[in-house]
Amino acid sequence: MSFLNLDALRHTPLVREPYDHVVLPGFLTPESAAVVYPDFPNHMRGGSFPVQELTYGPGFAALLDEVRDEPFCDAISDKFGIDLHLLPQMITVRGRCRRKDGRIHPDTETKVVTCLIYLNRGWSSPEGRLRILRSATDLNDMAAEVPPDWGALVAFRRADNSFHGHTPFAGERRSIQINWVVHQEVVDRELARHRMSARIKRWVPFA
Numbered sequence: 212m213s214f215l216n217l218d219a220l221r222h223t224p225l226v227r228e229p230y231d232h233v234v235l236p237g238f239l240t241p242e243s244a245a246v247v248y249p250d251f252p253n254h255m256r257g258g259s260f261p262v263q264e265l266t267y268g269p270g271f272a273a274l275l276d277e278v279r280d281e282p283f284c285d286a287i288s289d290k291f292g293i294d295l296h297l298l299p300q301m302i303t304v305r306g307r308c309r310r311k312d313g314r315i316h317p318d319t320e321t322k323v324v325t326c327l328i329y330l331n332r333g334w335s336s337p338e339g340r341l342r343i344l345r346s347a348t349d350l351n352d353m354a355a356e357v358p359p360d361w362g363a364l365v366a367f368r369r370a371d372n373s374f375h376g377h378t379p380f381a382g383e384r385r386s387i388q389i390n391w392v393v394h395q396e397v398v399d400r401e402l403a404r405h406r407m408s409a410r411i412k413r414w415v416p417f418a
Contacts, residue, residue: 214243215277220286220364229345229354229374232367233290239274239362244332246270248361251330251385255306259388261402262302275302278328278389287391291324291368298323298391301398308339308384313377315347318369321397322390326366329359330385339380341365347374359384 216238223235239247250268252260262275277283279300288295318325327341334340339359346352357365367373392398 212240212242212246212273213277214239214247214274215283216240217282217286220290223290225290226354229343230367230370230372231291232343232355232365232373234343234355234357235364236357236360237362238328238364239330241362243274244361247274248330248332252304252306255304257307257309257312259303259305261405262304262387263402264405265304274387278302278326278387287324287326287366290366293324293368295324295391298393299395299398301390301392301401303388303390303401305384305386305388308380308382310379310381313339313379315344315350315374315376317347317371317373317375320369321393322369323393324366324368324391326364326389328387328389329357329363330361330387331359331383332361334358334360336380338378339384341375341377343367344374344376347372350376350378359386 220233220235220238223233226232226234247270250270250272252265252267252271284295341357341359342350342353343355344350344353357363367375
């Protein structure tokens with residue numbers, strides 16, 4: 212079973228304003244939910260976690276295999292006109308959102324392209340919906356708003372003005388973030404930072 216609707220991605224136009232981005236609801240097939248959702252990493256806290264540090268089942272592993280595979284990289288490379296094949300890929304996972312998350316930001320300069328795939332079966336809340344923003348200061352000055360429903364994809368080329376964020380939300384909000392980054396040291400540094408943070412939390416539980 213293939214989980215990714217690559218044909219839909221290839222036929223979805225690239226939007227140039229306010230920065231290069233693609234929004235594609237239903238990028239994951241409807242059938243994927245029954246396989247992937249139960250195998251999502253369990254007992255996740257707030258924050259973003261390198262996938263290497265997580266435990267998950269075979270359905271989620273199969274999804275990861277597809278986003279790591281060449282056809283997905285081909286489709287994203289073609290969409291943005293950037294050859295991403297020689298750049299390191301970094302995958303992180305979020306399972307829960309905290310009220311402090313979602314503040315406006317453009318992503319760091321070490322990221323070249325960001326892809327978000329949402330893994331929530333139905334999203335009824337008006338909060339926690341990703342906004343493609345025209346402004347670094349106004350969360351309501353948006354070009355698009357994306358509910359994090361099952362299989363929705365948001366991909367964008369990182370730029371100084373690639374501002375995005377969402378209104379405060381606390382609770383389960385599942386997503387995978389795939390980044391192509393400028394060099395392997397970015398991936399290694401993120402992994403080391405997470406491992407150090409995990410050690411500190413073990414030593415000082417309320418850190």
